[in-house]
Each structure stands twice: as structure tokens, then as C-alpha cells.
Amino acid sequence: MAISRLIARPLLSTLFVYGGYHAVKSPDALVAKARRVTDRLVPLAKAQGIPIPEDPATLVRINGAVQVGAAAMLATGRAPRTSAAVLAASLVPTTVAGHPFWEDSDRAARAQNKMQVAKNLSLLGGLLLAAVDTEGKPGVAWRARRVARDARRQARHLAHDAKLEARLAARSIR
Incomplete structure (x- = not known):
């Protein structure tokens, strides 16, 4: 203190x-x-x-x-x-x-x-x-904004990885 x-x-x-x-x-x-x-x-x-x-x-x-x-x-x-x-x-x-x-x-x-x-x-x-x-x-509001920002970033990364995996899977089927 x-x-x-x-x-x-x-x-x-x-x-x-x-x-x-x-x-x-x-x-x-x-x-x-x-x-x-x-x-x-x-x-x-x-x-x-x-x-x-x-x-x-x-x-x-x-x-x-x-x-x-x-x-x-x-x-x-x-x-x-x-x-x-x-x-x-x-x-x-x-x-x-x-x-x-x-x-x-x-x-x-x-x-x-x-x-x-x-x-x-x-x-x-x-x-x-x-x-x-x-x-x-950090206050509660800051922490909540931080969690929301991190969740959005994680969702973007997951979506990007899912697209890559889908492309790889499509290529392996051909």
C-alpha cells in the first residue's frame, strides 16, 4: 500500500x-x-x-x-x-x-x-x-475488456487454423 x-x-x-x-x-x-x-x-x-x-x-x-x-x-x-x-x-x-x-x-x-x-x-x-x-x-471493467479482447483474438486464431486444416484436408482428398 x-x-x-x-x-x-x-x-x-x-x-x-x-x-x-x-x-x-x-x-x-x-x-x-x-x-x-x-x-x-x-x-x-x-x-x-x-x-x-x-x-x-x-x-x-x-x-x-x-x-x-x-x-x-x-x-x-x-x-x-x-x-x-x-x-x-x-x-x-x-x-x-x-x-x-x-x-x-x-x-x-x-x-x-x-x-x-x-x-x-x-x-x-x-x-x-x-x-x-x-x-x-486493474479494475473489474478493465479485466472484463481484457478477457473479451483475448477471446476475440483466440477466436480469430482458431478460425484461421480451421481454414488451414480444411485446405489441407481438401488437398489430401484429391
Whole structure:
């Protein structure tokens, strides 16, 4: 693993460990903000048949636990692409619920929430990069293209050899 990944992954994970831990430990401080999102998402999930708790405090705790777990996995390099994608997915509703600058009438509060949204967008960018980082190894798409190219080449060679064999067989019959 490159030294940059060894340093960057734990640094990228710190905010999620910190925030997730506090969400699990004391969700009551976040429930009012979370209600903005949970009141809309829970009915949608239920309509799709997804079993999901309706209590916002439970959902805040679950989100916090997911963030701590995925951040720990990212920091230690265990399934880093999957854990980065999970963190990115959990960051979106967290940002929408926690920093609704469009609802603030106070200029200072609006500016503060805009700054937090910008910070979270920066984190989202880093997480998306981490989610697609193959560490210099070929990705699945490259491997699939390579297999298809090799199969086409093999088919051309087999067809060419078959034509040669057919010509030889035709000559030997005469």
C-alpha cells in the first residue's frame, strides 16, 4: 500500500468515527434535525417493503454505528472501496438533515451551514475517490475488456487454423 493511502484513509475516517460515536452515544441532540429526513425516508422505505425503524433516535444511532464501522474499515484498509461508498451514502442524508442552510433566516447561521455543506461536499469527493481507487491494480471493467479482447483474438486464431486444416484436408482428398 502506498504511504499516501496509509495516511489518507485514517485521516478521511476521523470525522466519521467522531461524529458516529457521538450519534450513537447521545442521539437526542440530533433527533430534531434528523426528523427532516426520517419523516420523508421512512414512508418511502416502508412502501418498498424495507423493514426500517420509525423512531428517529434509533435511525440516528444506526447511522452513527454504520459510520463508525465503515470508517474503521476504511482507516484500516479493510474493504476500503466498499466502506468509502457506504460512508459517502451515509453522508448525504446526514448533510441534508444537519445543515439545511436554505431554511435559515439568520445570515450567520446560514453562512455556518453553507460552510458545513461545503466541507461535507469536499468529504464526499474524497470518499468517491477512495471508492473507485483500485490501488494501481486493474479494475473489474478493465479485466472484463481484457478477457473479451483475448477471446476475440483466440477466436480469430482458431478460425484461421480451421481454414488451414480444411485446405489441407481438401488437398489430401484429391
